[in-house]
Amino acid sequence: MKQTKSFMYRRTLSFLTACGIFLSCSIVGCSGSSGNEVVSSQGAQTSAPTASASKSSSLLGDFTAVTQSGETVDQTIFAQADVTMINVWTTFCTYCLDEMPALQSLSEEYKDEGFQVVGIVSDVARSGDETVQDIIDATGTEYMHIIPSSDLRTGFLKNVQSVPTTFFVDSNGKQIGDPYLGAKDQDTWAKIIEEMLRTVQENNKAGE
Numbered sequence: 001m002k003q004t005k006s007f008m009y010r011r012t013l014s015f016l017t018a019c020g021i022f023l024s025c026s027i028v029g030c031s032g033s034s035g036n037e038v039v040s041s042q043g044a045q046t047s048a049p050t051a052s053a054s055k056s057s058s059l060l061g062d063f064t065a066v067t068q069s070g071e072t073v074d075q076t077i078f079a080q081a082d083v084t085m086i087n088v089w090t091t092f093c094t095y096c097l098d099e100m101p102a103l104q105s106l107s108e109e110y111k112d113e114g115f116q117v118v119g120i121v122s123d124v125a126r127s128g129d130e131t132v133q134d135i136i137d138a139t140g141t142e143y144m145h146i147i148p149s150s151d152l153r154t155g156f157l158k159n160v161q162s163v164p165t166t167f168f169v170d171s172n173g174k175q176i177g178d179p180y181l182g183a184k185d186q187d188t189w190a191k192i193i194e195e196m197l198r199t200v201q202e203n204n205k206a207g208e
Helices: 002-028 075-080 094-109 130-139 150-154 186-206
Strands: 064-067 072-074 083-089 115-121 144-147 165-169
Touching: 072 075, 075 083, 083 094, 083 186, 094 115, 094 130, 094 186, 130 144
Parallel strands: 083 115, 115 144
Antiparallel strands: 064 072, 064 144, 083 165
16 A cells, blocks of 8 residues: 555656646647647557658667666667567656556566567656656666657657657567557557567577
């Protein structure tokens, strides 16, 4: 019970703090491209238009960015797993925050099968952001959260118009299937993840 109350308190604190960021973002524009505001989505649709990548075969292109904890990362992070789920979220998106505990559970459940989760916080510009950290602590997420660099904002994120939007890539960072628009429950994601892992691993075996 204490844990539930603590989660709700932190969740409420995070939401109230995020509201201030949302109002600020509404003024300066929280969009991938000029004039197009990023909106939150509950998941009425199952897929979204494919985001544009750079000349690299990697969906995110060749990039360098930092995580919320300040670690420098690039496209080689995808080599750590057969399948990576890239979850694009914002601090003001309640649907994003609601599904994050499920994504953490999935990252633990399928880790030994070659799966990982990477979050991209699209409305934050610097690592160590207090609101982001409050959300991470409240939702119990331990997977990597990337703070977008300028190349990610002008490239990969340019055409991501709603959150959450989720992509799957292989160990080379190449997109697998269509992106998914909106939040989903844990069971639905589990079925998608299992299918992604099966497809990639079968292709890997065929290529040996």
